[in-house]
Amino acid sequence: MKPIQLLDLATQRARLEPGLSERMNRVLEHGSFVMGPEVFELEDRLAELTGSRFAISCASGTDALILTLLAVGLRPGDAVLVPSFTFAATAEVVALLGGVPVFVDCDPHTFCMSGADVSGGLDVCRSEGLELRAVIPVDLFGLVADYSAIARALEGSGATIIADAAQSLGASRSGARVGTLAPLTATSFFPAKPLGCYGDGGAVLTDDPDLAATLRSLRVHGQGTDKYDNVRIGINGRLDTLQAAVLLAKLETFPEELNARSEIAARYTAELAGVLGVEAPLLPQEVTSAWAQYTLRVSDRDHLSKHLLSKGVPTAVYYPVPLHRQPAYAHFPRVGTLDVTNRLASTVLSVPVHPYLTTEQQTHVLSAVKEGVAT
Ligand SMILES: *Cc1c(COP(=O)(O)O)cnc(C)c1O
Numbered sequence: 001m002k003p004i005q006l007l008d009l010a011t012q013r014a015r016l017e018p019g020l021s022e023r024m025n026r027v028l029e030h031g032s033f034v035m036g037p038e039v040f041e042l043e044d045r046l047a048e049l050t051g052s053r054f055a056i057s058c059a060s061g062t063d064a065l066i067l068t069l070l071a072v073g074l075r076p077g078d079a080v081l082v083p084s085f086t087f088a089a090t091a092e093v094v095a096l097l098g099g100v101p102v103f104v105d106c107d108p109h110t111f112c113m114s115g116a117d118v119s120g121g122l123d124v125c126r127s128e129g130l131e132l133r134a135v136i137p138v139d140l141f142g143l144v145a146d147y148s149a150i151a152r153a154l155e156g157s158g159a160t161i162i163a164d165a166a167q168s169l170g171a172s173r174s175g176a177r178v179g180t181l182a183p184l185t186a187t188s189f190f191p192a193k194p195l196g197c198y199g200d201g202g203a204v205l206t207d208d209p210d211l212a213a214t215l216r217s218l219r220v221h222g223q224g225t226d227k228y229d230n231v232r233i234g235i236n237g238r239l240d241t242l243q244a245a246v247l248l249a250k251l252e253t254f255p256e257e258l259n260a261r262s263e264i265a266a267r268y269t270a271e272l273a274g275v276l277g278v279e280a281p282l283l284p285q286e287v288t289s290a291w292a293q294y295t296l297r298v299s300d301r302d303h304l305s306k307h308l309l310s311k312g313v314p315t316a317v318y319y320p321v322p323l324h325r326q327p328a329y330a331h332f333p334r335v336g337t338l339d340v341t342n343r344l345a346s347t348v349l350s351v352p353v354h355p356y357l358t359t360e361q362q363t364h365v366l367s368a369v370k371e372g373v374a375t
Contacts, residue, residue, distance in 0.1 A: 004352055004361050006314050007192055011356040012253070020249040027245045036241030042248055043203075049170070049251070050179025052205040054212035057239035058219050061166040061188025064202035065093040065136070067237060068162045068184040071204075071214045072134055074099050079130035081121040081159075083113045084322040084334065085341040086138045090164050091323050095332070100130055103324040103334040105341050109282040111140040111295070111348075115149030120335040122157060128333055132159045139168030139178065141318070141350070142194060142261075142290035143283065147173065147181040162186060166202075167292035169195050170258045174286045179205035189239075189247060194261070194290040195254050197243040260355035261291035264362055268294055268353070271366050277373035278304075293318060294353035298373065301349050307372035308351070313365050316350045 013020065027036060039057055046055035058064050074080070076098030082091045084103040091101040102124055104117040118135060125132045135154060137145040150161060165171075165178045166188035172178060179185050187193075189201030204215050214232075217223055222234030265283075272280040279297040283289055295318070298304050305315045322341045323329045351365055 008356040023245040023249045038244035042244040051177045052179035053207040056204045056215040058237040060200040061202040062089045063237040064186035072160045078133035081135040084324040105338045108340045112145035113137040115153040118153035134160045138164040142292035144173040168290045171290040172288045197246045201243045257355040293350040295350045297347045304372040311368040
């Protein structure tokens with residue numbers, strides 16, 4: 001059996017050749033390394049893939065979040081609700097722009113922000129005299145948050161929902177695809193995400209033509225009708241043409257890869273049902289996940305991760321220290337004591353779920369988990 005990896009980019013690359021190299025070579029030949037034709041071709045394909053009207057590519061998932069906050073007019077001192085159980089970028093962008101991230105808890109089963117978490121956030125903003133500008137639910141591990149419940153909780157608040165879909169491109173909820181579930185959706189093409197390039201990349205998805213125009217201006221220094229016409233403060237947030245070429249090649253196999261991840265996850269969940277000492281991730285019936293991670297909850301995580309490693313199964317902990325306990329973020333407001341977040345941070349363990357795991361490798365992962373929790 002080949003060694004098991006958390007992510008197998010080499011097998012994926014072998015599968016994508018020679019198309020991948022042809023795509024990249026074409027860019028080397030035409031030489032439009034910034035905003036070349038592949039960038040616009042990719043944006044069309046992303047709009048098609050997600051069903052959103054506009055896709056605005058950019059330099060990273062972090063830039064995608066920055067662009068959305070600039071587009072909704074975040075002002076210094078404005079509050080933005082963010083989960084504490086997420087990657088740092090979700091809260092970082094708010095603080096970087098002078099806003100106040102307000103940390104909320106998450107659902108213990110889906111790991112995502114719920115409507116009740118948002119209601120708690122509204123109360124904290126009221127009591128601290130903060131103006132709420134936006135809410136950033138995160139589709140953690142690829143599972144789509146309940147955007148309708150969050151929208152209901154926000155009714156009348158004037159706050160905009162920005163979906164952090166860095167991990168969930170290709171997923172859906174009640175038949176609606178990620179990219180259409182919130183007025184603005186930010187995603188990432190970091191190599192380890194479900195759709196990854198060979199460096200940094202990201203995109204914003206929206207149905208709103210005015211927001212799309214603003215985002216396009218913001219990603220090129222706030223440009224107006226031409227390069228030397230600056231109508232707003234923006235950033236240099238463009239996606240490299242070479243990365244767009246890589247993504248176009250990878251889009252060929254992306255739907256199959258999503259299916260493979262789903263099948264592996266379904267097999268794991270079926271075979272781990274009833275196994276004592278380990279809880280498989282819950283997938284609500286109306287949700288399809290992009291399965292960026294397959295994340296177990298276990299009481300003795302250190303023991304299981306050591307056992308798995310000894311059996312050649314690599315694991316990862318996303319995220320061992322929640323943001324509200326990080327030195328850079330500990331002074332920001334939070335809703336209550338974030339008990340669910342704290343508990344998850346000490347019990348979650350992600351096991352390999354990449355689309356190129358062989359049946360034999362999956363069987364090995366499963367038996368190693370079952371052995372590990374039984375000993
Ligand atoms: C990866 C990630 C980001 C940031 O994306 P980059 O492309 O690395 O900047 C933001 N939010 C979440 C939840 C992520 O997983």
